[in-house]
Amino acid sequence: MTQIAIGRRHGVPARSTAAVGSSTTSATSRRRDRRDGWLFLAPYLVLFAVFVLLPAGFGVWISLHDYDYSLPDKPFVGLDNYTGLLTGDSPFASTFWQAMRGTAIFTVFSVPLLLVLPLGVALLMNLKVKCRNFFRATYFAPYVLGVAVVAVLWRYLLDTNIGLVNQYLSRLGLDSAIPWLTQLPWAWISLVGVTVWWTLGFNSVIYLAALQDISPELYEAAKMDGANVWQRFRNVTLPGLRPVLLFVTSVTIIASVNMFGQSYLMTQGGPGTATRTAIYQIADTGLTNFNSGMASAMSMIFTVFLAVVSVGVFALFRERGTTSARAEGEA
Amino acid sequence: MGRVIDVPTTRREFLTLSALAVGAGLGLAACASATPLASSGPPLSGEYDGPPVQIEYWNGFTGGDGPAMRQLVADFNKSQDLITVRMNVVQWAQYYQRVVAAVHAGKGPDVGAMHVEQLATQASRQTIAPLDDILDEIGVSAEQYPHEVWERGVFGDHRYGVPLDVHSLASYANTDLVAKGGGNPTPATRQDLEASISALMSAGVKTPFWVPNRWPAHLIFLSLLWQFGGEPYSEDGSKATFDSDAGIAALSWLTGLIQSGVSPKNVAPDSQYTAFKGGQGAYTWDGIWQINDLKSTAPDLPWTMSALPTIGDTPAVWANSHQLVLFKNRSPNDDRILASKAFLRFLIDNSEAWSGSGLIPARSEARKTPEFLKSPQAVLEPAVPTMRFLPPVPALGEVQAQTLEIALADAILGRQSPEAALRGNASKATQLMQANLKKFEVKS
Numbered sequence: 001m002t003q004i005a006i007g008r009r010h011g012v013p014a015r016s017t018a019a020v021g022s023s024t025t026s027a028t029s030r031r032r033d034r035r036d037g038w039l040f041l042a043p044y045l046v047l048f049a050v051f052v053l054l055p056a057g058f059g060v061w062i063s064l065h066d067y068d069y070s071l072p073d074k075p076f077v078g079l080d081n082y083t084g085l086l087t088g089d090s091p092f093a094s095t096f097w098q099a100m101r102g103t104a105i106f107t108v109f110s111v112p113l114l115l116v117l118p119l120g121v122a123l124l125m126n127l128k129v130k131c132r133n134f135f136r137a138t139y140f141a142p143y144v145l146g147v148a149v150v151a152v153l154w155r156y157l158l159d160t161n162i163g164l165v166n167q168y169l170s171r172l173g174l175d176s177a178i179p180w181l182t183q184l185p186w187a188w189i190s191l192v193g194v195t196v197w198w199t200l201g202f203n204s205v206i207y208l209a210a211l212q213d214i215s216p217e218l219y220e221a222a223k224m225d226g227a228n229v230w231q232r233f234r235n236v237t238l239p240g241l242r243p244v245l246l247f248v249t250s251v252t253i254i255a256s257v258n259m260f261g262q263s264y265l266m267t268q269g270g271p272g273t274a275t276r277t278a279i280y281q282i283a284d285t286g287l288t289n290f291n292s293g294m295a296s297a298m299s300m301i302f303t304v305f306l307a308v309v310s311v312g313v314f315a316l317f318r319e320r321g322t323t324s325a326r327a328e329g330e331a
Numbered sequence: 332m333g334r335v336i337d338v339p340t341t342r343r344e345f346l347t348l349s350a351l352a353v354g355a356g357l358g359l360a361a362c363a364s365a366t367p368l369a370s371s372g373p374p375l376s377g378e379y380d381g382p383p384v385q386i387e388y389w390n391g392f393t394g395g396d397g398p399a400m401r402q403l404v405a406d407f408n409k410s411q412d413l414i415t416v417r418m419n420v421v422q423w424a425q426y427y428q429r430v431v432a433a434v435h436a437g438k439g440p441d442v443g444a445m446h447v448e449q450l451a452t453q454a455s456r457q458t459i460a461p462l463d464d465i466l467d468e469i470g471v472s473a474e475q476y477p478h479e480v481w482e483r484g485v486f487g488d489h490r491y492g493v494p495l496d497v498h499s500l501a502s503y504a505n506t507d508l509v510a511k512g513g514g515n516p517t518p519a520t521r522q523d524l525e526a527s528i529s530a531l532m533s534a535g536v537k538t539p540f541w542v543p544n545r546w547p548a549h550l551i552f553l554s555l556l557w558q559f560g561g562e563p564y565s566e567d568g569s570k571a572t573f574d575s576d577a578g579i580a581a582l583s584w585l586t587g588l589i590q591s592g593v594s595p596k597n598v599a600p601d602s603q604y605t606a607f608k609g610g611q612g613a614y615t616w617d618g619i620w621q622i623n624d625l626k627s628t629a630p631d632l633p634w635t636m637s638a639l640p641t642i643g644d645t646p647a648v649w650a651n652s653h654q655l656v657l658f659k660n661r662s663p664n665d666d667r668i669l670a671s672k673a674f675l676r677f678l679i680d681n682s683e684a685w686s687g688s689g690l691i692p693a694r695s696e697a698r699k700t701p702e703f704l705k706s707p708q709a710v711l712e713p714a715v716p717t718m719r720f721l722p723p724v725p726a727l728g729e730v731q732a733q734t735l736e737i738a739l740a741d742a743i744l745g746r747q748s749p750e751a752a753l754r755g756n757a758s759k760a761t762q763l764m765q766a767n768l769k770k771f772e773v774k775s
Contacts, residue, residue: 068770071456182544182599290431
């Protein structure tokens with residue numbers, strides 16, 4: 001058994017040495033095993049290759065050209081697109097880096113909120129109260145709306161001069177000229193706020209499912225040991241949620257760095273270009289303005305940043321995983 | 332550009348080929364040119380008499396101008412039996428990207444309408460075909476149109492568009508509000524407008540003129556820039572010049588309105604118009620394409636319309652023109668081209684019906700018809716000679732969206748001084764224009 005496992009991990013060919021005199025049956029079964037694997041992977045691999053690998057490879061190739069698909073001439077420019085962006089010589093550089101900063105700002109402010117608030121909501125949803133299903137539905141409801149609906153709705157509500165929100169603020173005698181969508185930092189506050197309102201339901205439902213998986217006996221036992229509410233949360237609930245945290249965190253980060261629709265529709269990237277995000281700028285450069293080469297180079301640089309962030313997230317959770325495993329082992 | 336002789340591909344041949352080829356893409360590639368071709372087909376004499384044919388007509392008339400175009404197409408389809416025109420309406424914002432993709436994929440339409448300032452771009456992108464050879468057949472000539480509108484249809488050595496209409500900014504006034512303060516609802520000069528505004532403000536009308544930070548801010552700015560004697564871009568497309576003294580004067584006048592409380596701060600795109608419809612703001616400058624919208628969505632609003640007042644030294648107003656175009660095709664078909672020409676001729680002959688769109692028919696004759704003269708926009712007819720258009724430079728609209736529009740937003744929101752905002756963005760615009768010159772050089 002062990003031999004097979006090792007052989008598989010290192011990819012050792014079946015008939016390498018006489019020492020592995022186990023038997024031919026194990027070798028053939030091993031080979032067949034692998035073929036089955038490929039067979040099961042095939043449907044996904046085909047899609048992955050056609051819709052991810054090939055376009056990505058083509059993207060690299062495009063990024064080395066001054067590429068505009070509508071022009072017959074697509075001159076090869078080598079790494080010029082990249083160096084222009086990295087040194088700031090290209091007229092696209094300043095907006096691009098501003099957009100990258102925009103994505104970073106949005107992610108840094110929205111992800112913590114989208115990790116913590118839904119947890120609170122999930123805890124509330126998990127209480128045995130009247131109309132529990134109604135509340136669950138209410139919190140989840142915005143998530144079923146499309147980004148266009150959400151953004152257009154809030155654009156009207158948040159308008160500085162003719163919006164409902166400022167109208168109500170003035171009724172309450174508060175500052176009624178808050179430039180929700182046209183000045184910083186308000187534009188970011190609006191974008192983050194609307195996104196949290198919109199997508200909070202999704203994370204809440206995931207948390208809720210995880211909460212319901214935590215055995216009630218654990219809470220009972222903790223109570224018997226005299227643990228108060230906070231201690232139960234800290235020592236029973238949180239560890240119980242650990243398995244879904246990696247999922248929720250990665251999904252939330254991915255959604256946040258991909259933010260586009262909200263700022264495209266609510267602020268039009270404004271004021272000026274302050275709330276443009278990386279995806280916004282890439283789409284604008286490549287699709288609206290036909291500078292596919294430059295846009296591909298931007299995408300590649302963006303990808304490098306995303307890879308770094310992903311590695312960071314996985315490293316973080318792996319470490320947690322091992323410490324928790326160790327803790328469990330010690331216990 | 333001469334007539335391209337291309338082996339005509341009949342529908343049956345095409346179907347056979349498609350059936351033989353496994354994929355639809357392969358089928359197309361097998362019988363079509365890799366790049367879109369221009370073809371003016373055989374001459375159209377009299378009525379179209381070929382086999383029944385369906386042609387595709389794409390435009391972006393999604394607003395108050397939509398019903399008028401639907402009517403024209405229906406009238407054409409009813410007027411004869413052989414040609415069926417199928418209209419596809421795409422929002423202008425997406426239209427220019429989609430149509431390029433469609434034509435290059437071999438699935439483009441036959442006939443279209445486009446803004447005149449897009450013609451250079453679309454011609455450079457191999458989307459539209461020169462019309463020089465067919466002008467006689469469809470019965471148009473220079474003397475039927477105002478000079479500038481006609482001339483703007485030319486890019487390089489060829490004509491790419493036949494003017495359908497002109498549409499400009501106009502000054503709208505809420506007559507109730509203006510009467511309350513004893514102002515002039517149709518101000519013609521800077522003194523007129525400013526005196527009216529201060530009269531209104533002292534009569535208790537708050538913020539009578541709203542200045543938006545995005546759309547239609549750049550149209551307002553361009554009008555003012557021309558009034559102050561400036562030019563936004565050099566005619567050859569090599570340089571952005573909107574940061575001239577005229578530009579700074581124009582933008583400073585706008586930001587001054589905000590500083591003095593005539594306009595509220597932080598006016599979002601289109602909010603100035605929504606507010607006007609809601610009875611806030613005594614004056615607003617917006618496109619004449621809003622006429623039908625005002626009629627249908629704000630029927631109780633008492634309003635009037637006039638030409639833009641002259642704030643600078645000479646009367647001038649930003650304008651645009653919808654022009655009719657023929658698309659290039661990877662596999663040109665003579666019957667469809669003939670049918671397209673017949674349809675173009677019909678649209679041009681019936682220009683006066685286009686008055687129903689709220690826009691101004693480009694054909695001078697059509698502007699003398701009762702249909703036009705009884706339309707609200709007829710008051711702008713004397714302003715037609717003052718209408719100004721962007722120069723025909725490929726991808727200029729894209730440059731403008733990334734530079735001038737940002738500069739205006741920054742200055743109007745108070746994030747930068749008019750001068751700093753215009754300077755910075757003009758130099759960026761020049762950089763982009765230089766890059767575009769190089770990029771499009773080979774073609775034009």
